Amino acid sequence: MPDNVVTAEKLQERLAANAFNAWMGLEILSLDEDSIEIGLKWREEMISNPKARWTHGGILGALVDVAADFMIAAKIGAPAPTVDMRVDYHRAATPGDLKAVGRIVRLGNTVSTASAEVFDAEGRLIASGRGVYLTAPPKS
Amino acid sequence: MPDNVVTAEKLQERLAANAFNAWMGLEILSLDEDSIEIGLKWREEMISNPKARWTHGGILGALVDVAADFMIAAKIGAPAPTVDMRVDYHRAATPGDLKAVGRIVRLGNTVSTASAEVFDAEGRLIASGRGVYLTAPPKS
Amino acid sequence: MPDNVVTAEKLQERLAANAFNAWMGLEILSLDEDSIEIGLKWREEMISNPKARWTHGGILGALVDVAADFMIAAKIGAPAPTVDMRVDYHRAATPGDLKAVGRIVRLGNTVSTASAEVFDAEGRLIASGRGVYLTAPPKS
Amino acid sequence: MPDNVVTAEKLQERLAANAFNAWMGLEILSLDEDSIEIGLKWREEMISNPKARWTHGGILGALVDVAADFMIAAKIGAPAPTVDMRVDYHRAATPGDLKAVGRIVRLGNTVSTASAEVFDAEGRLIASGRGVYLTAPPKS
Numbered sequence: 001m002p003d004n005v006v007t008a009e010k011l012q013e014r015l016a017a018n019a020f021n022a023w024m025g026l027e028i029l030s031l032d033e034d035s036i037e038i039g040l041k042w043r044e045e046m047i048s049n050p051k052a053r054w055t056h057g058g059i060l061g062a063l064v065d066v067a068a069d070f071m072i073a074a075k076i077g078a079p080a081p082t083v084d085m086r087v088d089y090h091r092a093a094t095p096g097d098l099k100a101v102g103r104i105v106r107l108g109n110t111v112s113t114a115s116a117e118v119f120d121a122e123g124r125l126i127a128s129g130r131g132v133y134l135t136a137p138p139k140s
Numbered sequence: 141m142p143d144n145v146v147t148a149e150k151l152q153e154r155l156a157a158n159a160f161n162a163w164m165g166l167e168i169l170s171l172d173e174d175s176i177e178i179g180l181k182w183r184e185e186m187i188s189n190p191k192a193r194w195t196h197g198g199i200l201g202a203l204v205d206v207a208a209d210f211m212i213a214a215k216i217g218a219p220a221p222t223v224d225m226r227v228d229y230h231r232a233a234t235p236g237d238l239k240a241v242g243r244i245v246r247l248g249n250t251v252s253t254a255s256a257e258v259f260d261a262e263g264r265l266i267a268s269g270r271g272v273y274l275t276a277p278p279k280s
Numbered sequence: 281m282p283d284n285v286v287t288a289e290k291l292q293e294r295l296a297a298n299a300f301n302a303w304m305g306l307e308i309l310s311l312d313e314d315s316i317e318i319g320l321k322w323r324e325e326m327i328s329n330p331k332a333r334w335t336h337g338g339i340l341g342a343l344v345d346v347a348a349d350f351m352i353a354a355k356i357g358a359p360a361p362t363v364d365m366r367v368d369y370h371r372a373a374t375p376g377d378l379k380a381v382g383r384i385v386r387l388g389n390t391v392s393t394a395s396a397e398v399f400d401a402e403g404r405l406i407a408s409g410r411g412v413y414l415t416a417p418p419k420s
Numbered sequence: 421m422p423d424n425v426v427t428a429e430k431l432q433e434r435l436a437a438n439a440f441n442a443w444m445g446l447e448i449l450s451l452d453e454d455s456i457e458i459g460l461k462w463r464e465e466m467i468s469n470p471k472a473r474w475t476h477g478g479i480l481g482a483l484v485d486v487a488a489d490f491m492i493a494a495k496i497g498a499p500a501p502t503v504d505m506r507v508d509y510h511r512a513a514t515p516g517d518l519k520a521v522g523r524i525v526r527l528g529n530t531v532s533t534a535s536a537e538v539f540d541a542e543g544r545l546i547a548s549g550r551g552v553y554l555t556a557p558p559k560s
Contacts, residue, residue, distance in 0.1 A: 017190050018187070018188050018189065018190065018196070019184060019185050019186070019187040019188070019190065019196075020185060020186055020187060020188055020196035020198060020199065021188070021196070022185075023185045044159060045159050045160060045162075045163045046159065046160055047158070047159040047160060048158050048159070048160055048161070049158065049219070050157050050158065050159065056158070056159075056160035056161070056202065057202070057205055057222045057225070058160060058198060058199070058201060058202020058203075058205055058206070059160065059198070059202070061198060061201045061202065061205070061225065061227075062196065062197070062198020062199070062201065062202070063198075065197055065198055065201070066198070079189070081229070081232075082197045082229050083228070083229060083363070083391050083412055084226060084227060084228040084229065084269075084364065084393070084412055085197070085201065085226065085227050085229075086224060086225065086226045086366070086506050086550075087201075087224060087225050088223070088224040088525065088526070088533045088550065088552065089221070089222050089223060089224065089225075090525070090526040090528070090533065091526075092221075105508065105510070105545075105548055106508070106510040106511075106545060106548075108510070110390065110414060110416065111363055111391065111414070113364070113508045113510065113548075125525075125526060128525055128526075128533075129224075130506075130508065130550070132363055132364055132412060132508065134390060134391070136390065136416075223503070223531055223552055224504065224533075224552055226366050226410075226506070228385065228386070228393045228410065228412065230385070230386040230388070230393065231386075245368065245370070245405075245408055246368070246370040246371075246405060246408075248370070250530065250554060250556065251503055251531065251554070253368045253370065253408075253504075265385075265386060268385055268386075268393075270366075270368065270410070272368065272503055272504055272552060274530060274531070276530065276556075297470050298467070298468050298469065298470065298476070299464060299465050299466070299467040299468070299470065299476075300465060300466055300467060300468055300476035300478060300479065301468070301476070302465075303465045324439060325439050325440060325442075325443045326439070326440055327438070327439040327440060328438050328439070328440055328441070329438065329499070330437050330438065330439065336438070336439075336440035336441070336482065337482070337485055337502045337505070338440060338478060338479070338481060338482020338483075338485055338486070339440065339478070339482070341478060341481040341482065341485070341505065341507075342476065342477070342478020342479070342481065342482070343478075345477055345478055345481070346478070359469070361509070361512075362477045362509050363508070363509060364506060364507060364508040364509065364549075365477070365481065365506070365507050365509075366504060366505065366506045367481075367504060367505050368503070368504040369501070369502050369503060369504065369505075372501075409504075
């Protein structure tokens with residue numbers, strides 16, 4: 001596994017410049033060679049079922065994608081467009097901040113795979129998944 | 141394929157009661173026995189890359205999930221929690237409203253599969269995917 | 281969608297030269313601009329559960345992958361390595377030949393997406409899925 | 421995580437009774453509370469590309485599915501039909517025996533998620549993936 005080529009501060013700037021990531025209150029909590037932790041600030045508009053007050057699966061999916069993608073960005077120093085993504089939903093998320101941990105599965109020249117897990121404030125696994133990201137410039 | 145057991149009006153009420161779906165401006169455009177069309181109202185906070193102004197992949201994923209899920213809801217008359225979901229990203233979505241078309245792949249007693257395609261205002265395929273949904277009450 | 285650049289006969293040669301595809305008895309049944317049909321010759325070694333005599337899910341997955349991949353090969357004229365694949369299992373397959381229909385979801389310069397459905401001899405949908413394929417030479 | 425309720429010996433019997441698993445020469449190499457290791461005996465018929473002599477992706481997918489599924493079987497003591505599966509291909513597998521390591525992602529009452537990684541004889545990661553398995557009897 002190559003070393004990270006971008007600092008957490010630099011990645012945080014990119015995260016904050018992204019309007020939807022900013023809306024989700026995403027913040028890089030930690031970054032080392034193996035993993036990135038990204039926090040999400042819960043907000044009322046993230047609720048799906050109004051009675052059960054679960055967090056919308058689309059928010060959990062977005063968080064999986066961002067955490068996986070930013071771990072790849074830490075290794076390659078450039079944004080890596082998502083090719084495809086899978087999310088598994090393990091437990092309903094009740095109102096509260098969330099945390100995602102992203103890890104590299106395999107860095108490649110053309111495409112790369114990374115995974116992420118989403119935890120609630122009590123540390124329970126809420127969702128997990130993986131994505132494939134484009135790590136080469138499209139053929140011209 | 142069984143007949144729909146819920147009207148578009150009833151599904152629209154459920155859609156609107158869902159805070160994140162409401163935030164995305166989701167609206168049922170049409171519903172027949174084979175497919176559901178759901179419109180998304182673009183908003184500035186949906187942007188990912190600030191220069192390219194692409195719509196965030198998390199929004200596209202949420203839209204795939206909702207369109208697939210609501211087609212199942214039309215057939216079974218009850219919300220169907222997402223078990224897992226896959227989204228493929230085909231083209232960057234530039235600012236503008238989107239439309240998703242959801243279809244049943246297979247209705248089952250315990251779990252069911254549905255798919256969805258997301259189109260931009262020019263009718264180009266932006267993303268597509270499929271999900272598995274729980275169509276039975278969890279074992280007590 | 282571009283025209284096919286390879287004939288069914290040429291694709292059949294490639295299929296037959298592939299040892300595992302030959303073991304599965306794969307044969308191109310038809311090919312047009314929109315879809316490819318590939319037949320599978322059932323054999324006793326494909327059984328998973330010995331009492332129920334269901335066909336192994338790995339065989340169904342392989343068939344989804346090959347049908348999707350060969351539809352892409354028909355369009356680009358070259359093998360396209362699988363990046364990732366998803367298979368949904370809809371119904372147990374009892375002993376008997378199978379047929380898969382592959383279709384393009386999106387042809388891209390670097391990666392492409394295709395889907396496939398697997399049917400049993402009675403025409404029932406047994407499994408379906410989609411994969412992403414590399415349609416550009418790896419970065420040197 | 422609950423304790424295993426089946427021994428490796430018992431699981432090995434089930435593995436061997438499964439015709440396609442037997443054809444792949446699958447064998448349980450180890451089993452503890454966290455993971456299962458399953459070996460695959462390479463055979464000439466597993467080759468895809470005849471020149472490059474890579475192992476067919478369908479074989480790698482089948483191995484991911486079996487390793488994930490058998491880790492679930494170790495926890496619940498019963499076969500768990502695959503609902504859906506994803507495989508990511510990381511590297512071409514050259515001729516030689518393979519090993520898969522299966523792990524639980526989340527055990528649930530109705531459906532459960534497990535993952536698996538496939539390694540070649542040199543210990544390189546060849547493929548990885550995850551599946552959702554039915555861990556409840558279908559609704560009657």
